[in-house]
Structure formats: structure tokens, C-alpha cells
Amino acid sequence: MTVAERVPPMVRAESVTKRYGPIEVLRGIDLAVAPGEVACLLGPSGSGKSTFLRCINHLERIDGGQLWVDGELVGYRRSGDKLYELKAREVARRRRDIGMVFQRFNLFPHLTALGNVIEAPVRVLGTAREAARAEAQRLLERVGLAEKANAYPGQLSGGQQQRVAIARALAMHPKLMLFDEPTSALDPELVGDVLDVMKGLAADGMTMIVVTHEMGFAREVADSVAFLDGGVVVEAGPPAEVLGNPRHDRTRAFLDKVL
Amino acid sequence: MSETQTVRVVPVRHYGRWLTALLVVGLAALFLRALLDSPNLEPATIGDYLFKDYILDGVVTTLWLTLLAMVLGTVGGVLLAVMRLSPNPVLRAVSWAFIWVFRGTPLLVQIIFFGFLGALFPRLTLSLPFTGTVLFDQPTSVVVTGTVAAVLALSLNEMAYAAEVIRGGILAVDGGQTEAAAALGMSPALTLRRVVLPQAMRVIIPPMGNETITMLKSTALVSIIAGRDLMTAVQTVYQGNYKVIPLLVVAAIWYLALVSLLSAGQWAIERRFGRGFSRGGVR
Numbered sequence: 001m002t003v004a005e006r007v008p009p010m011v012r013a014e015s016v017t018k019r020y021g022p023i024e025v026l027r028g029i030d031l032a033v034a035p036g037e038v039a040c041l042l043g044p045s046g047s048g049k050s051t052f053l054r055c056i057n058h059l060e061r062i063d064g065g066q067l068w069v070d071g072e073l074v075g076y077r078r079s080g081d082k083l084y085e086l087k088a089r090e091v092a093r094r095r096r097d098i099g100m101v102f103q104r105f106n107l108f109p110h111l112t113a114l115g116n117v118i119e120a121p122v123r124v125l126g127t128a129r130e131a132a133r134a135e136a137q138r139l140l141e142r143v144g145l146a147e148k149a150n151a152y153p154g155q156l157s158g159g160q161q162q163r164v165a166i167a168r169a170l171a172m173h174p175k176l177m178l179f180d181e182p183t184s185a186l187d188p189e190l191v192g193d194v195l196d197v198m199k200g201l202a203a204d205g206m207t208m209i210v211v212t213h214e215m216g217f218a219r220e221v222a223d224s225v226a227f228l229d230g231g232v233v234v235e236a237g238p239p240a241e242v243l244g245n246p247r248h249d250r251t252r253a254f255l256d257k258v259l
Numbered sequence: 260m261s262e263t264q265t266v267r268v269v270p271v272r273h274y275g276r277w278l279t280a281l282l283v284v285g286l287a288a289l290f291l292r293a294l295l296d297s298p299n300l301e302p303a304t305i306g307d308y309l310f311k312d313y314i315l316d317g318v319v320t321t322l323w324l325t326l327l328a329m330v331l332g333t334v335g336g337v338l339l340a341v342m343r344l345s346p347n348p349v350l351r352a353v354s355w356a357f358i359w360v361f362r363g364t365p366l367l368v369q370i371i372f373f374g375f376l377g378a379l380f381p382r383l384t385l386s387l388p389f390t391g392t393v394l395f396d397q398p399t400s401v402v403v404t405g406t407v408a409a410v411l412a413l414s415l416n417e418m419a420y421a422a423e424v425i426r427g428g429i430l431a432v433d434g435g436q437t438e439a440a441a442a443l444g445m446s447p448a449l450t451l452r453r454v455v456l457p458q459a460m461r462v463i464i465p466p467m468g469n470e471t472i473t474m475l476k477s478t479a480l481v482s483i484i485a486g487r488d489l490m491t492a493v494q495t496v497y498q499g500n501y502k503v504i505p506l507l508v509v510a511a512i513w514y515l516a517l518v519s520l521l522s523a524g525q526w527a528i529e530r531r532f533g534r535g536f537s538r539g540g541v542r
Contacts, residue, residue: 096444
């Protein structure tokens with residue numbers, strides 16, 4: 001992580017904790033992701049990797065520790081030595097810069113593919129409808145779905161829906177993209193198209209944090225890999241090290257099962 | 260089975276079906292004959308009154324009463340539903356109490372109550388506090404006429420029912436939708452308007468269609484406070500000439516015609532809001 005040492009990180013987590021009632025889901029996560037870096041979060045289900053991802057854009061509120069995105073505290077404003085919780089409107093404002101792609105796509109089913117992509121730019125950023133449509137058409141072309149602009153999500157395959165979801169997130173010009181198991185709900189033959197789009201994004205220098213079970217993607221595309229288990233980062237580093245030569249028993253046991 | 264042979268297929272004979280059908284048709288015929296034999300049905304009288312101008316006036320009043328009560332009821336219903344789902348406990352409690360009272364008492368009681376509002380508050384007064392300046396001061400009976408009382412009772416009652424229908428619709432929208440909207444930086448209000456409500460509509464429309472049909476028929480209750488609707492018109496006539504049955508048939512014909520019209524409209528609207536939810540046949 002030589003890049004991370006030189007420039008301020010895009011995402012920095014310091015002993016982040018999160019609990020649901022008596023269950024501690026995150027037990028002190030430390031992580032830094034540099035601008036332009038692609039970080040993959042790996043780990044067994046229940047390890048807290050998705051929860052941590054959702055903390056980054058404040059879909060989940062953290063219970064302890066601190067979390068910064070692009071130098072700003074997530075969910076709070078600091079004034080003097082006090083932290084003020086942000087109002088819904090301010091939280092929404094900060095989320096504009098963070099794109100998120102969900103496991104279950106979560107496209108708006110009552111809007112066409114194009115309608116899904118232009119919704120937030122038009123309603124949130126106030127982009128002129130014509131300009132937003134032109135850009136949306138370009139984005140749909142980029143994810144290989146130019147001819148599906150007028151299709152409703154229900155008429156698209158899972159892989160196509162996920163690519164529309166990526167285009168929808170990109171339409172807000174995010175500085176960071178979060179992917180929550182983007183290919184886990186897809187039929188195996190549709191996974192490749194989505195991963196190709198993500199590889200393209202990585203090549204263009206997008207900062208990406210990807211929760212995934214696709215070891216091939218992690219090995220090939222990621223700059224860094226973090227292995228989570230039991231709510232902590234067990235091991236982190238370049239993919240060649242963590243995946244090729246794991247130092248920790250738990251990492252080794254997990255990799256033995258999935259590879 | 261080597262040689263081809265013509266085999267006659269004998270279908271199952273449904274003797275039981277024939278017998279029950281015959282029985283039902285017979286009973287229906289008997290009832291119809293009794294109806295037509297009655298000297299008090301007076302088909303000619305029905306025809307005379309069906310298109311009388313004061314009957315038509317009543318039909319028009321019934322229609323706009325229904326429309327107004329449904330519009331006010333839906334707007335108030337959205338408000339109450341959002342209050343019920345609000346994180347603010349006071350708003351939740353107020354909404355719950357409103358729905359509790361208006362769903363928990365008979366509509367007829369509410370209509371009579373609003374009809375006699377003057378007995379509770381003899382005068383309606385609006386004044387600026389601490390200055391003594393009176394902006395509005397009228398006897399209640401002048402402001403709240405039978406028609407106003409009818410609109411008040413019907414729409415307040417409808418709000419309570421609509422609120423529950425709309426709340427159910429909002430809750431039926433997948434939580435992932437709100438999350439996706441939030442992740443795009445949409446505010447809660449924008450999310451409700453652009454993402455949640457349009458999808459909730461699909462669930463809300465069919466029961467609201469039924470609500471409208473029920474409302475159309477419930478307007479007949481306002482005849483008890485002289486609401487000037489179709490039922491009031493019919494009652495006024497038969498209280499004068501005692502032709503109760505023919506005039507009730509006149510009312511029934513109009514209600515049936517209007518309800519049939521509404522059912523057709525409901526079907527068309529349901530198709531419109533089903534967009535994007537069936538593979539293939541959209542738009």
C-alpha cells in the first residue's frame with residue numbers, strides 16, 4: 001500500500017464497531033483505502049463485511065470508532081471538541097458522492113432503465129432533463145445496454161439489471177463506489193458481463209470497495225484485499241500475499257473452502 | 260391394439276348439475292312472477308321518475324359527494340399514513356387515535372353527529388389571540404349545512420380507512436428500494452414521492468377502488484341529515500306520494516349503474532399502474 005502512505009485516504013476506518021442488540025457485528029475495524037484503489041473485502045458470511053460497507057455511506061450507523069470518507073467524518077460534523085449528528089438532509093448530501101451497487105440490484109421497477117439512471121441526477125442534482133438523458137444514454141452504452149434504455153427492470157436479466165444499477169450509480173459522478181456482493185444473485189453465465197464492467201471502472205481509476213466471493217476478480221483486479229472474520233480484519237494486503245500466501249490460519253481455512 | 264378401431268367416447272353425465280340448474284331456474288322464475296304480479300311495483304311509475312330533474316339533481320349530488328369525500332379522504336389518508344410511519348411518537352399516536360375513533364364508530368353516528376354539530380359548538384369563532392380582533396363569527400348551523408356536514412363526516416371517515424390502505428401499500432414496497440434511493444442521495448421526502456408511493460400505488464389502487472364503490476353507496480346515509488343526495492331526493496318524493504317501492508327501485512337502478520361505471524374505471528386504472536411489473540406486456 002505505497003499509494004496510501006503518500007496521499008490522504010479516500011476511506012479511513014479506525015476501530016469501527018457496530019452491534020445489533022447483544023450481537024457485536026463489527027469489533028474494531030481498521031482499514032484505509034487510497035484514491036484510485038480497488039479494495040476487496042473477503043470473508044465468510046456473517047463476518048461483518050457487508051455491514052462495514054453499509055457503514056461507509058451511513059446506511060448503518062456505527063456505534064464506536066471513527067470513519068472518514070474523503071476527509072469528512074461519516075454521519076457527524078465536528079465543531080470544536082463536539083460531534084454533531086448530521087440531519088437526514090446533510091446525510092443525503094454526502095451520499096451523493098458515494099455510489100452503491102446492491103446484491104439484489106434494487107432498481108426502481110416502475111421506471112425504465114433510462115428512467116432509473118436519470119432519476120437522481122434530475123431530482124437531486126437538478127441536472128437538465130435533456131443533458132441527463134444524453135449522459136444516461138452514454139452510461140448505458142458503457143455498460144453494454146444502449147438498446148435497453150426503454151426496457152423496464154422486469155424485462156431485463158439479472159446481469160442486465162445489475163449493469164443498469166452500476167450506470168445509475170455512475171450518473172451521480174461518485175468519487176467512491178461501493179459494491180455489496182454484486183454478482184452473488186446472478187446466474188453463473190451472467191457474472192462475467194458485470195465483472196467486465198467493474199474491471200473497466202477499475203482501469204479508469206475509480207476508487208472501489210468490493211465485497212465479493214469472486215476470488216478471480218480479487219486476484220486480478222484488486223490492489224488490496226482484506227479478509228474479515230468475526231467482525232475484525234484478520235489479514236490485509238496485496239492480493240498476491242493474502243490469497244497466495246496467507247499468514248493467518250483462519251484466512252487459510254477460508255481460502256481452502258472457496259478456491 | 261394393432262387394428263384401428265373407432266371407439267365412441269362417452270362423457271361423464273352430470274345429472275346432478277341438470278337437476279340443480281332446473282331447481283334454481285324454477286325458483287328464480289317463481290320470484291320474478293311474484294315480483295311482476297305485485298300491484299305495487301308499478302314499472303310505469305319507475306319509468307316516470309327515473310329521469311325527473313330532481314332525481315337527476317340527487318344523482319349529481321351523490322356523485323360529487325363521492326368524489327369530494329374520496330379526494331379529501333385520500334389526501335388526509337396519505338397524511339395519516341405518513342404520520343403513522345413517522346419516527347415522531349406524538350404524530351404516530353395522534354394518527355393512531357384518529358383512525359381508532361373514525362373506524363371504531365358507525366358512519367351513521369358520525370353523520371348525525373356532524374349534522375348536529377351546532378348542539379356541541381353553537382357558534383364558530385376565529386379570532387387573533389390577545390388582540391380581541393374577530394376574523395370570523397357565525398352560528399354553526401349557518402356554516403355547517405346538511406351538505407357541509409355530509410362532506411365532513413364522509414371525508415373524515417374515509418381518511419381513517421384510506422390511511423390504513425395507504426400504510427399497507429407503503430409497507431409493501433421492498434426496503435431495498437428506500438436504501439437504493441438513500442444511497443443515491445435522495446431525501447426521505449423525495450424518496451416517498453418518487454420511489455415509494457408510485458410503487459405503493461399498485462397495492463393501493465384495488466382496495467381504494469373498492470373504497471370508492473363503498474363510498475358511493477354510503478352517501479345514501481346522509482339522507483338522514485338532508486344531504487340533498489339521490490336518496491334524499493327519493494325519500495322526499497315517497498314521503499309525499501307513498502310510492503315507496505317504485506322510488507327505491509329508481510334509486511337502486513341509479514346506484515347500480517354508477518357502481519358498474521366505477522368498476523370499469525377501476526379496471527382501467529389497475530392496468531395503468533401495473534406497468535413494469537409483468538414481463539412482456541407493459542404499456
